[in-house]
Amino acid sequence: MFNGIVYNQGIIKNIKKSSRYVKGSLVIEISSNISFKKTDVGESVSCDGVCLTLVKILKKSFLFYLSKETLKRSNFKNTKIGKFINIEKPLFYGKKISGHYVQGHVDTTSRVQRIKIIDRSWYVKFSLDKKYKKFIVEKGSICINGVSLTISDVKNKSFEITIIPHTLKLTNLINLKKGDIVNIEFDMIGKYLNNIYN
Numbered sequence: 001m002f003n004g005i006v007y008n009q010g011i012i013k014n015i016k017k018s019s020r021y022v023k024g025s026l027v028i029e030i031s032s033n034i035s036f037k038k039t040d041v042g043e044s045v046s047c048d049g050v051c052l053t054l055v056k057i058l059k060k061s062f063l064f065y066l067s068k069e070t071l072k073r074s075n076f077k078n079t080k081i082g083k084f085i086n087i088e089k090p091l092f093y094g095k096k097i098s099g100h101y102v103q104g105h106v107d108t109t110s111r112v113q114r115i116k117i118i119d120r121s122w123y124v125k126f127s128l129d130k131k132y133k134k135f136i137v138e139k140g141s142i143c144i145n146g147v148s149l150t151i152s153d154v155k156n157k158s159f160e161i162t163i164i165p166h167t168l169k170l171t172n173l174i175n176l177k178k179g180d181i182v183n184i185e186f187d188m189i190g191k192y193l194n195n196i197y198n
Contacts, residue, residue, distance in 0.1 A: 001091050002046045004099035004141075004148025006171045008034040008087045010047075013061055015081060024068040028079070031061040034087050044104060046088040048172070049146035049183040050074050051104025074106045075181045084172040086146040099148030100141040101188055108132060110144075112180045113158060122163040123152070124176065126184075130157060134194055135186035143185040147171050 010032030017026060030047065036057050044051045050070055056063040071077040091097070114125040126144075128136070136142060136159055140151050147167060153160040168174040176182070 002051075002088045002099075002102040002104055002146070003091060003095075003097045004049075004088070004102045004143050004146060006086045006088050006147050008032060009170075009172055010034065010062075010085045010087050012079060012081050012083045012085060015079065024071070026066040026071065026076070027055065028064050028066060028076075029058070029061050030064060030085055030087070032085075032087055034089070036062060044090055046086070046090075046102070046104045046146045048075070048085045049102070049104065049143050049185055050076065050106050070106075073108065074183045075109050078181065084175060086171050088146055100143075102143045102146070102148065102185060103188055104146075105185060106183045107135075107186050107191075108184050109181050110184045112176055112178050112182065115176065115178060120165045122168060122173075122176075123160060124163060124173075125158055125160045126182070128155075128158050132186065135190050137190070140190065141187045143183075145172060145182050147173060 010030040012028055013031045014029035015026060041054055043054050045054050047064060052064040052066060054062055055065050066076055110126040112124060113127055116123040136151055136154055138151055138154050142149055142151050149161045151159055152162050163173055
């Protein structure tokens with residue numbers, strides 16, 4: 001469980017097909033100044049909003065396992081060496097929650113349609129498959145590349161969020177450009193409520 005408040009980034013150093021795990025899965029190596037202990041191996045870590053398992057700690061980097069399902073649902077299927085990744089460690093009891101509850105279970109991906117910059121804030125429009133519209137509401141929460149954000153506008157086939165300068169400074173959202181594919185996780189509470197009443 002995470003809260004979508006990102007303070008750390010990493011860079012993909014290596015991508016290789018997994019011989020130890022299920023065929024079609026990957027192991028990626030991420031270099032970052034975030035710190036892990038040996039006892040953290042096996043824990044879940046949010047990498048660009050995807051809950052990945054930490055499988056090995058190297059001197060200045062870390063290895064994470066990506067299953068076939070993860071690759072199918074996320075933008076990691078197209079990822080490349082050199083890409084910057086948002087990283088968040090899992091929550092622990094007593095930690096302040098200032099975003100919203102995020103599971104790291106990516107629902108889908110979305111494409112950047114437009115970016116407007118007004119007074120140093122970014123107004124970003126994303127594509128939206130109509131079947132997912134039921135999960136989003138104006139002023140509701142959404143997780144994009146692991147970052148907890150507020151939806152500012154909803155259309156039939158798109159939605160818009162506003163990214164403030166502080167968030168741009170700390171996350172890889174500053175690198176977004178038109179046409180980029182991002183990971184999307186809809187608000188967990190909204191998904192459960194929709195399932196109950198439909």
